[in-house]
Amino acid sequence: MTLPIFLIGARGCGKTTVGQALAQAQGCQFVDTDSWLQDTAQQTIADIVEKEGWDGFRARETAALEAVTAPSQVVATGGGIILSDYNRRFMRENGTVVYLCAPVNVLAGRLEAFPEEGQRPTLTGKPISEEVSEVLASRDALYREAAHYVVNAAQPPAQVVAEIKAALQLACA
Ligand code: ADP
Numbered sequence: 136m137t138l139p140i141f142l143i144g145a146r147g148c149g150k151t152t153v154g155q156a157l158a159q160a161q162g163c164q165f166v167d168t169d170s171w172l173q174d175t176a177q178q179t180i181a182d183i184v185e186k187e188g189w190d191g192f193r194a195r196e197t198a199a200l201e202a203v204t205a206p207s208q209v210v211a212t213g214g215g216i217i218l219s220d221y222n223r224r225f226m227r228e229n230g231t232v233v234y235l236c237a238p239v240n241v242l243a244g245r246l247e248a249f250p251e252e253g254q255r256p257t258l259t260g261k262p263i264s265e266e267v268s269e270v271l272a273s274r275d276a277l278y279r280e281a282a283h284y285v286v287n288a289a290q291p292p293a294q295v296v297a298e299i300k301a302a303l304q305l306a307c308a
């Protein structure tokens with residue numbers, strides 16, 4: 136039985152992209168907490184935040200995290216999942232947590248090149264690079280605290296996957 140793998144990191148670090156590739160490489164299932172939440176609630180995250188506020192969204196996010204956690208799952212999480220002490224502890228205790236770490240310029244470049252389709256309201260209403268910089272500054276320590284492994288997510292997806300596989304093999308050795 137393989138423990139679930141939780142991918143954490145800022146918006147644009149590649150949790151969804153790398154998670155899908157990792158799941159395929161490992162013969163695991165892939166699930167994205169944001170997609171799961173939206174499918175289950177039949178609403179977009181933007182709608183949920185508008186109706187229920189960020190607190191309402193965060194409560195649903197914790198429920199989603201618990202619901203999708205199962206053996207042999209690769210779980211891509213939302214960027215703010217680590218804000219909750221409970222979520223950080225839950226992931227560490229129930230699986231292997233990997234932080235996809237990339238610098239601000241890389242994250243901002245990806246978000247500018249591929250704006251999300253209105254899924255997430257901006258967190259601060261500021262320009263992308265400024266927002267990414269502020270969000271990363273406030274969350275980097277929490278990502279590191281939650282993570283069993285930190286990988287370089289500025290590399291091409293295949294290399295990120297290879298780095299994660301190497302870390303997981305070390306864990307099983
Ligand atoms: P997240 O789920 O962490 O928000 P995504 O996987 O949705 O990030 O990736 C955001 C954007 O960046 C997508 O357009 C994706 O194609 C691109 N991307 C993700 N990972 C990489 C990578 N390692 N190298 C280059 N582009 C990437």
Ligand code: MG
Nearest residue numbers: 150151167211
């Ligand atoms: Mg994603």
